[in-house]
Amino acid sequence: MTAAELQHRFRFDQEGIEFITDLIQNDIMPLTNRNHSVPAIVQVMVALRYYATGKMQLCSGDNFGLHQSTVSRIIQRVTTALVQPNIVKRFVSFPMDPGTIRKHQVDFFAIAGFPGVVGAIDGTHVRIIAPSEHEVEYVNRKNFHSINVQIVCDASYKILDIVASWPGATHDARILRESGLFQLFQRRLLPVKCHLLGDSGYPGKDWLLTPFLNPQAGPQSRYNRSHKCTRTLVERTIGHLKRRFHVLHGEIRQHPQRASNVIIACGVLHNIAKMFNLPLPDDDDNADAYNDNGNANDHIVADIQGTDGRAYRNHIVSAHFM
Numbered sequence: 001m002t003a004a005e006l007q008h009r010f011r012f013d014q015e016g017i018e019f020i021t022d023l024i025q026n027d028i029m030p031l032t033n034r035n036h037s038v039p040a041i042v043q044v045m046v047a048l049r050y051y052a053t054g055k056m057q058l059c060s061g062d063n064f065g066l067h068q069s070t071v072s073r074i075i076q077r078v079t080t081a082l083v084q085p086n087i088v089k090r091f092v093s094f095p096m097d098p099g100t101i102r103k104h105q106v107d108f109f110a111i112a113g114f115p116g117v118v119g120a121i122d123g124t125h126v127r128i129i130a131p132s133e134h135e136v137e138y139v140n141r142k143n144f145h146s147i148n149v150q151i152v153c154d155a156s157y158k159i160l161d162i163v164a165s166w167p168g169a170t171h172d173a174r175i176l177r178e179s180g181l182f183q184l185f186q187r188r189l190l191p192v193k194c195h196l197l198g199d200s201g202y203p204g205k206d207w208l209l210t211p212f213l214n215p216q217a218g219p220q221s222r223y224n225r226s227h228k229c230t231r232t233l234v235e236r237t238i239g240h241l242k243r244r245f246h247v248l249h250g251e252i253r254q255h256p257q258r259a260s261n262v263i264i265a266c267g268v269l270h271n272i273a274k275m276f277n278l279p280l281p282d283d284d285d286n287a288d289a290y291n292d293n294g295n296a297n298d299h300i301v302a303d304i305q306g307t308d309g310r311a312y313r314n315h316i317v318s319a320h321f322m
Contacts, residue, residue, distance in 0.1 A: 027081035047078035054247035107155035112229035120234035140168030204309025
């Protein structure tokens, strides 16, 4: 295949496929060569084809010469290898050193003049088949079964944090409250004062800035415009992720734990693709169409501002948007 054909079918070129294979081959190869074991690079390509299309049957009949049951085992094996904590931490990590945090702040400020931003946060729903247990918990507000995925990105559409373990009926604010990211900010563990940007479904904190629901003309409106323009990056990041890996745009036909692993694996691969500067597939020019969250107004339930959140938001307005 040409480089373009490889990227179209697997979302990675030869260098990228070989890099991923070297990364996980010790975890996916059997201890012996008995029973005609499938080479590691073929296993990686099978899994990448599945992530790219979401169709397991395409993998089994796609020149690999493998039975569908073998394809299923390979996909599970590669996915499990990609979501090992050491792999996830290597490619998806929230910045903890002052220099990196300040670089993120500079990059975000260049977009629309919003100061102090280290990341933008949002949730997105990934469809799954109805699970056999706790089925009602997975029915989201749009009445389909899903995993509600929390994503934080930087200004270059790289994923800094991803949580994919909550049923679709769970509210974004609860997912954040139960996350390690919440503890990171609440316990003041970051070395530089910084904040996230989120929509109005999130609670206002002195580290999480949300828009005014009914902004007054002038500084509050200018704050909202800058906030919206900057926060749009996380919506586009989600769009890029689902456009690159169509398995996240369709329906993952696996039970919730395996579906969650597929989502995390795709997050890791998204950042690897960014590392190699690989382009998005050209099968659709509207990347944002792949963010199934719909209109931003769907998130708005209340302007949940604690005392610290309200005071900090007012400080940002008076210091930077007067």
